[in-house]
Amino acid sequence: MKNLKKLTSILLLVISTTASAQFSFSSYALQNVNIIDVNTNEILYDYTIVIHNDEISAILPSKNYSVTDTVQSIRLKGKFVLPGLIDAHVHFATDPTEERRDNAEKVLKEMLLTGITSIRDMAGDARALASLSRDALVGDIVAPHIYYSALMAGSTFFADPRTIASAQGGISGKMPYMKAIGDNSNMVLDVAEAKGTGASGIKMYADLSNNEVVKIVEEAKRQNIPVWSHAALQIAKPSEIIASGVISISHANMLVYENDESENLIKSWIDHKPNGKEKEFWDAAFEKLDFSELYKLMIKNKVVLDATFSVLEIYKNRPKMIWRYEIGKRIIQQAHKKGVLIAAGSDSDQETFVQHEMKLLVNEAGFTPFEALVAATKNSAQATGILKNQGTIDVGKKANLLFLNSNPIENIEHIDDIFLVIKNGKLYNTEE
Structure with a gap:
């Protein structure tokens, strides 16, 4: 589960056995992502987002993140992530x-x-x-x-x-x-x-x-x-x-x-x-x-x-x-x-x-x-009235995230180029 191919296999397995098209870990790290920061109107390149249960527990440059055996790692190099x-x-x-x-x-x-x-x-x-x-x-x-x-x-x-x-x-x-x-x-x-x-x-x-x-x-x-x-x-x-x-x-x-x-x-x-x-x-x-x-x-x-x-x-x-x-x-x-x-x-x-x-x-x-x-x-x-726990990518907020293959800042049409959706820490396969 430390690479994208493994993640895809897991998602496909879950889809075949459930109606929810979802998979979740208790703790996992999304590495090497480009964060669309709606607080600063900037793109934070090559960051890692750590999710524990249904919340974002850490956000840091990928170079500063240390992989551990207790937190599953998913490498999403080149993907763009924004709040759900x-x-x-x-x-x-x-x-x-x-x-x-x-x-x-x-x-x-x-x-x-x-x-x-x-x-x-x-x-x-x-x-x-x-x-x-x-x-x-x-x-x-x-x-x-x-x-x-x-x-x-x-x-x-x-x-x-x-x-x-x-x-x-x-x-x-x-x-x-x-x-x-x-x-x-x-x-x-x-x-x-x-x-x-x-x-x-x-x-x-x-x-x-x-x-x-x-x-x-x-x-x-x-x-x-x-x-x-x-x-x-x-x-x-x-x-x-x-x-x-x-x-x-x-x-x-x-x-x-x-x-x-x-x-x-x-x-x-x-x-x-x-x-x-x-x-x-x-x-x-x-x-x-x-x-x-x-x-x-x-x-x-x-x-x-x-x-x-x-x-x-x-x-x-x-x-x-x-x-x-x-x-x-x-x-x-x-x-x-x-x-x-x-x-x-x-x-x-x-x-x-x-x-x-x-x-x-x-x-x-x-x-x-x-x-x-x-x-x-x-x-x-x-x-x-939910800005306290949603709407931005910040530590302590709900893990509601949208991952795109292409940069939506370059072209708003890229909002449809979806790779992965996460709601409450659960991963959803968008091919379903």
């Missing part, structure tokens, strides 16, 4: 009766084997999500870590068919994981019940006032559960949400709702007739908007923007909704240049994964490949 990817915006259980469990397991397995070691589910049936999360945690299914939300919104929102589907067997707006908030809400109980579902965070969705936002966030902080939010809540404006104490906001295009004239602006964009000069039109439309104060507020409050570029791309071919893509793309690019932390969340109902989001950030929003890697690792971990 994190998709900060997915939906796996909006309607569990339609989104079959077997299909969910299939997609989750595919996500893990492409290098996604954690996901943040942004609202669905917590009963189904709790089951998936538990099984992923203990290894009963091959899947990323699953962090899911309990949704809170104004009472009018719960006529939405998606909430009715997610609350089957109960009443939409009255489930612990899907709660209508109003003047008579018992916030202490509502937050406690949300935590009781096993949710990793509370997501604020729609039809909430600034006063309700403040109450939710204050009580959530008291009970030590993070709050995530849409960037606008139809009543509460982006600036009010950002200042409330949330750790992340979703959907870049929603920042336009800070403007009192947003409805008129959007109407003018919808009424626009294509004339062959689309770039000029959207550039001019964007120049009339000023988000500088929102960017400053996000930076001041350390709020991460979960941009969801992938879902905005869907609107490119929908004339009445194309503004979401055109304005959203420009917001992402501008916010990034101003220093706002951007997380990578696909929100595409798993039609695409976070790797596609990363490529959009590079190819259409002016990110460097390194910046896209930071978005899909460190920033997504911060947006989820």
